[in-house]
Amino acid sequence: MGALISLFAVAVLAVLAAVGASVGDGPRFVLGVIVPGVAFAVFLAGILYRVIHWAASPVPFRIPTTTGQARSLPWIRNNELEAPSGLLGVLGRMALEVLFFRSLFRNTRIELLPEKQKLSYLADKTLWAAALAFHWAMLISILRHFRFFVEPVPVWVDWLESADGFFQVGLPVFFATSILYLVGLAYLLARRFIDPKVRYISLASDYFALYLLLGIGLTGFLMRHVEKVDVVQVKAAIAGWASFQAVAPVGVGVWYFVHVFLVSVLFVYFPFSKLLHAPGVFLSPTRNLANSNRARRHVNPWNPEVVGHSYAEWEEEFHDKLKASGYALEKE
Amino acid sequence: MAEKSPQELIQIDFTPPPRNWMNPAVDFEARRGTWSYPAAVKNLDYLGMPNPREWSPTDLDWKLPPNWKQIIHDGFEDLLKKYRSLKIFMDICVRCGACADKCHFYIGSGDPKNMPVLRAELLRSIYRQDFTTMGRIFGSLAGGRELTEEVLKEWYYYFFQCTECRRCSVYCPYGIDTAEVTMMARELLNLVGLNINWILEPVANCQRTGNHLGIQPHTYKDNVEFLCDELADVTGIKLDPPINRKGAEVLFVIPSADYFADPGTYTFCGYLMLFEHIGLDYTLSSYASDGGNFGLFNSVENLKRLNWKIYQEARRLGVKWILGGECGHMWRVMHQYMDTLNGPADFLEVPRSPFTGTVFSNTASTKMVHICEFTSDLLRHGKLKLDKSRNDKYRVTFHDSCNPARAVGLLEEPRYVLKNVCNHFFEMPENTIREHTFCCAGGAGLGNDENMEMRLRGGLPRGNALRWVRDHNDVNLMTCICAIDRATLPPLANYWAPGVEIAGIHELVGNALIMEGENERTTDLRGLPLVPEKEEQGDV
Numbered sequence: 101m102g103a104l105i106s107l108f109a110v111a112v113l114a115v116l117a118a119v120g121a122s123v124g125d126g127p128r129f130v131l132g133v134i135v136p137g138v139a140f141a142v143f144l145a146g147i148l149y150r151v152i153h154w155a156a157s158p159v160p161f162r163i164p165t166t167t168g169q170a171r172s173l174p175w176i177r178n179n180e181l182e183a184p185s186g187l188l189g190v191l192g193r194m195a196l197e198v199l200f201f202r203s204l205f206r207n208t209r210i211e212l213l214p215e216k217q218k219l220s221y222l223a224d225k226t227l228w229a230a231a232l233a234f235h236w237a238m239l240i241s242i243l244r245h246f247r248f249f250v251e252p253v254p255v256w257v258d259w260l261e262s263a264d265g266f267f268q269v270g271l272p273v274f275f276a277t278s279i280l281y282l283v284g285l286a287y288l289l290a291r292r293f294i295d296p297k298v299r300y301i302s303l304a305s306d307y308f309a310l311y312l313l314l315g316i317g318l319t320g321f322l323m324r325h326v327e328k329v330d331v332v333q334v335k336a337a338i339a340g341w342a343s344f345q346a347v348a349p350v351g352v353g354v355w356y357f358v359h360v361f362l363v364s365v366l367f368v369y370f371p372f373s374k375l376l377h378a379p380g381v382f383l384s385p386t387r388n389l390a391n392s393n394r395a396r397r398h399v400n401p402w403n404p405e406v407v408g409h410s411y412a413e414w415e416e417e418f419h420d421k422l423k424a425s426g427y428a429l430e431k432e
Numbered sequence: 433m434a435e436k437s438p439q440e441l442i443q444i445d446f447t448p449p450p451r452n453w454m455n456p457a458v459d460f461e462a463r464r465g466t467w468s469y470p471a472a473v474k475n476l477d478y479l480g481m482p483n484p485r486e487w488s489p490t491d492l493d494w495k496l497p498p499n500w501k502q503i504i505h506d507g508f509e510d511l512l513k514k515y516r517s518l519k520i521f522m523d524i525c526v527r528c529g530a531c532a533d534k535c536h537f538y539i540g541s542g543d544p545k546n547m548p549v550l551r552a553e554l555l556r557s558i559y560r561q562d563f564t565t566m567g568r569i570f571g572s573l574a575g576g577r578e579l580t581e582e583v584l585k586e587w588y589y590y591f592f593q594c595t596e597c598r599r600c601s602v603y604c605p606y607g608i609d610t611a612e613v614t615m616m617a618r619e620l621l622n623l624v625g626l627n628i629n630w631i632l633e634p635v636a637n638c639q640r641t642g643n644h645l646g647i648q649p650h651t652y653k654d655n656v657e658f659l660c661d662e663l664a665d666v667t668g669i670k671l672d673p674p675i676n677r678k679g680a681e682v683l684f685v686i687p688s689a690d691y692f693a694d695p696g697t698y699t700f701c702g703y704l705m706l707f708e709h710i711g712l713d714y715t716l717s718s719y720a721s722d723g724g725n726f727g728l729f730n731s732v733e734n735l736k737r738l739n740w741k742i743y744q745e746a747r748r749l750g751v752k753w754i755l756g757g758e759c760g761h762m763w764r765v766m767h768q769y770m771d772t773l774n775g776p777a778d779f780l781e782v783p784r785s786p787f788t789g790t791v792f793s794n795t796a797s798t799k800m801v802h803i804c805e806f807t808s809d810l811l812r813h814g815k816l817k818l819d820k821s822r823n824d825k826y827r828v829t830f831h832d833s834c835n836p837a838r839a840v841g842l843l844e845e846p847r848y849v850l851k852n853v854c855n856h857f858f859e860m861p862e863n864t865i866r867e868h869t870f871c872c873a874g875g876a877g878l879g880n881d882e883n884m885e886m887r888l889r890g891g892l893p894r895g896n897a898l899r900w901v902r903d904h905n906d907v908n909l910m911t912c913i914c915a916i917d918r919a920t921l922p923p924l925a926n927y928w929a930p931g932v933e934i935a936g937i938h939e940l941v942g943n944a945l946i947m948e949g950e951n952e953r954t955t956d957l958r959g960l961p962l963v964p965e966k967e968e969q970g971d972v
Contacts, residue, residue: 105573150523157516160732163768163839165601165609167867170841172794172805175812176848182867183841185794197605203530204605208863210533214442219539219896221863227530231605291529298529300448300544301553303575305566306527372566377606380524385517386607391841394798398772402514406733408740409639411748414719417640418649425650427676427718430748 102304103293110311110362114319117361121354129348131357133341139364146371151379162398165386167203183391190390197387201235204228226287234284237277238313240264241320244275248338272324281317285310305373312366319359329353438927441888444542453550454557454577456586460489465885466541468592468878471632476625478636479734483625489588494581500624501579505562507623511616512563518616521608522559525552531600531610536870537593540889545590548600548610554590555617558583588626591617593886595878596729596761597834597871614876615728622731631877634726638738643688643722652718655691663701666959668951671704673716676749680715681786683746685723685800686757687915690936696918698957699758699936705945706807706938710787710815714755720745723762724915728769729877736773739765743774753783754800758936760833760914761875763802767840771798788813802836804845804913807941811852817946822953823854825964826909828940829901830859831894831921832869833914843867846913849937853944858905864897872912874920887920888927895928902929909933911940 120127168182180189181196196202205228208221244264246257265273289310292302323329330351337349337356349356369375382388415422415430422429460467467489476484485495497503511518531548533539538546545551553575560567560576567576577583596611621627634644641648647655656673664670674680686703690696707714720741727734746754756766771777780799783792790809792801810816830850836842843866850857864870872879873890888895901907910925910932912918921934943956955961 102573154516154519154523157513157519159516160514161768161772163517163609163612165598165607165838165867166841167602167838168841169843170794172792172842172845173790173809173812176808176844178841197607201605203603203607204528206603206868207530208534210539212442212444212446212539214439214444217438217442217896217899219893221861227528231528295529296448297446297532297544297547298527300453301527301529301532301547301549303527304573305570305575372564374524374526377524377526380520381606383516383520384524384607385520386601386609386612393767393771394795394800395793397775397797400772403773404733404736406737406740408737408744409642411719411741411744414642421648421650425653427649427653428678 102302103307106304106307106311109308110315113362113365114315114358117358118354120361121357125348128357131361132337132349133347135364136341136360136367139367143367143370146368147376147379150371150376151383154380154383158401159385159389160400160402162389162393163385164389164391166391170391185392185395186390190388194382194388198381201228201232204231227291230284230287232284233280234288237281237284240277241275241281244277248335251335251339270325272328274325278317278321278324282314282321285314285317289314309369309373309375312362312369315362316359316366319355319362323353323355323359327353327355329356436885441540441885442892444540446542448544453544453553454572456580456582458586458589460585460589463589464882466593466883466889467589467886468628468630468880468883471625471627471629475629475632475636476627479632479639481625481627481632482623485625489585494585494626496581496584496624500584503623504579504584504620507620508559508562511619515612515616517609517612520606521552521613522556522563524606525549525556525608527553528605530603530605531608534600534603535594535610536597536599536873536890536893537595537886540873540892541886545586546593548604548608551590551594551610552608552613554583554586555613584621584624584626587617587621591621592628592878595834595871595873595875595890597875598838599834599868599870602838602867611876618729619731627730628877628880630880630883631726631729634877635730635734635738638722638726639734641721642717642719642741644724644726645688645692645722647688647692647721649718649721652691652721656716659691659697659701660704662959663704663957666953666955666957667705667947669708669947669949671708673704673707674714675716675718677715678749680749681713681752682715683720683749683751683754684714684716684757685720685742685754685762686716687724687759687762688722689724689915689919690757690759693919695922695933695935695939695958696915698939698942699918701957702936702938702940702942703757703803705942705947706816709817709945709947710810713786715749715751717745717749723756723766724759725762725765726877728761728765732773735765735769739770740774742766742770743777746777747779752781753795754780755783755803755806756800757803758913758915758938760835760916762915763842764835764839766798766800770800785809787815802840802842802845803938804842804849807938808845808848811849816852816941818853818944819946820853820855820944822943822956822962823940824856825962826854826940827856827858827905827907828854828909828911829857829898829905829907830865830937831872831898831910831912831917832865832867833912833917834869834871834875836913837867837869842913846911846937849941850911853940858901858907860897860901864893870894870897872914872917872920872924874924875916879916879920884923888924891920891924891928894921895924898925898932899929902932907932909935911935911937913937
């Protein structure tokens with residue numbers, strides 16, 4: 101149900117953009133200039149707001165999850181990347197988490213054979229592989245788009261493109277990341293249908309994000325390989341936009357507007373959705389804190405103002421029994 | 433209890449129900465054996481906690497305060513202001529499902545709401561509806577739902593069906609920690625008087641007497657003397673451990689179960705023998721008579737109150753540093769909470785072993801050392817006289833207790849001790865040990881008898897791994913460093929892997945220690961023969 105509603109929603113958005121782009125310069129100006137501009141502003145402001153909102157709450161306790169041996173005795177080898185004792189280790193741990201999805205790499209799946217009373221844990225790296233492929237492909241695709249934003253084209257964009265198009269298949273050359281992006285996303289979507297557990301937990305918003313990203317990828321792919329777009333016009337349109345001398349894009353076709361509109365929707369949606377996992381992972385207290393608890397004190401700004409049952413009260417309450425048992429007392 | 437045989441219980445259906453999870457409905461009557469009884473009025477009264485009353489989860493009317501919705505809403509808002517973790521964990525889950533089959537309760541029950549992701553969604557759905565723009569606008573499409581009494585009942589059921597073991601947080605790509613989510617949910621439930629007695633009674637006891645079991649100081653002394661008498665029968669040496677002695681170098685803090693019930697008592701004897709053997713200048717305390725802290729499973733205020741006595745007693749007795757015994761959640765408290773809540777312990781000295789000169793710089797601020805760290809260091813420096821062969825009848829494995837593994841990172845020390853005191857050590861399969869370790873399914877206050885079916889279900893992963901080493905390596909003893917484990921693992925092992933006994937590590941240390949002036953040992957600390965009689969010789 102949620103999957104259908106979301107598909108419908110993304111389809112409506114795409115059609116809206118296509119129709120708008122076909123009816124005249126006014127809507128084209130709105131879709132090609134105003135909407136992306138506003139969306140990008142909402143994206144930046146929204147993320148900034150959210151991060152500040154998160155940071156406004158303190159970290160009352162230092163609660164890292166240790167996934168390896170802590171630093172203790174000098175002759176016991178500690179694992180700085182899994183139970184960091186200081187900043188360097190934390191940076192390393194976070195880098196592994198953010199760049200390579202370390203925790204997801206641990207993924208296993210269970211296999212239960214009731215008749216043999218046997219429960220096994222099988223390595224399952226497909227989710228990790230698909231997630232990593234998709235995220236890296238997206239990053240590289242975004243970086244490739246700098247061809248449109250910067251004039252002259254930075255040399256690193258050329259390098260990135262030649263590396264990405266290494267296999268020299270097709271004309272224009274197919275980028276490896278285009279394929280990885282779409283295949284990765286397709287897997288992430290498919291498992292929401294195929295795996296009963298994941299289907300059960302999936303919300304409409306989970307499908308929405310996937311459809312949106314797929315829509316963006318597919319329209320981009322179409323423009324490069326099928327309904328080829330006039331790159332010079334695109335560049336002119338975006339350059340105008342980026343330099344605040346916006347004019348309605350001309351000669352770029354309907355797919356361009358659909359692509360840009362879906363990207364705009366993604367921008368607006370991002371700071372209000374689970375896509376916040378991108379900035380959020382950096383603030384996760386089980387990962388970004390050192391396991392130095394006993395070595396350095398962590399201060400809680402709102403440490404509750406309660407005290408326990410004092411020794412004096414305790415001694416008074418059990419005075420006779422303490423005395424009868426021969427305890428030395430503070431007050432006889 | 434245990435009406436179902438293991439063969440029946442293991443027929444687990446992992447097919448999710450057709451019903452959307454957002455429709456809450458828990459049939460408490462039909463699910464007897466999988467939930468815990470509510471807190472008794474006297475315990476809530478004693479602790480000054482809200483809404484004490486007689487009620488049962490099977491009642492239709494849970495006697496909530498009339499403005500309970502507002503109370504929960506305000507409480508949620510307050511927690512969001514206090515805990516960045518809560519905000520982050522509510523906002524960033526993508527429902528990838530990596531955590532789903534990592535929870536022992538999910539594995540053992542197939543109930544999808546035991547998937548950590550869905551357990552958190554029970555709370556998150558209310559958060560979205562009440563505190564996020566998307567939730568306010570799109571409602572259930574954005575994963576929001578209205579807070580109803582049924583939702584609250586579901587919280588009670590599922591947040592007292594999480595042992596806060598943190599296994600899921602190991603696998604989560606964002607480190608979302610269900611223990612933290614469960615702690616927050618229990619804070620909210622407290623506000624309207626929904627709590628369980630197996631937590632609140634120990635908390636009330638501990639506040640009054642200093643320990644969860646409610647053992648008063650004269651009984652404390654009697655228990656210790658009784659155990660020393662028993663021990664004298666084994667070793668021929670009568671120990672007289674100091675209690676509440678001022679001026680000792682070390683305050684030794686342990687979980688109260690260690691001086692109360694088997695098999696923890698044998699571990700207790702092991703500690704005392706070790707201290708006698710090396711001549712440690714230490715004291716026990718009948719005031720700080722429990723390092724364990726069920727406040728951790730209840731509220732931050734109670735956590736702080738119960739922990740408060742440790743530093744107070746260290747100061748009163750004028751010790752230099754604190755040594756802590758084998759206990760899982762106690763060590764999460766000592767490692768991650770004590771210094772923040774009740775520190776700084778600037779009146780203590782950085783712990784230094786008087787026998788090896790080792791300075792425990794990893795405890796420079798908290799000034800509290802884990803007994804496994806302490807004993808490892810002694811062993812490393814050859815300070816102990818041992819006869820490993822006294823543990824030869826045991827084929828030993830080690831169960832990493834959740835908190836020492838995933839909150840402290842104490843993985844090698846207990847293994848080092850074990851390998852020094854016994855000859856036959858075997859690891860369970862790698863996905864079930866160290867940071868991947870499975871819970872005993874009775875932690876976080878759930879180790880009561882009325883919850884036995886859920887404990888056995890949740891105990892399946894651990895029990896099954898144990899069964900594997902039993903069958904492949906003839907393992908007959910599972911060691912652990914947790915008092916809750918020592919209480920909850922025996923029925924679990926008996927059910928899933930019969931024939932395996934449970935012990936603390938220092939019980940094996942005690943068996944192996946060659947004490948000065950001891951009798952020739954013929955029995956272990958349990959009073960059983962060191963060399964078991966061969967079956968054919970016995971008249972079975």
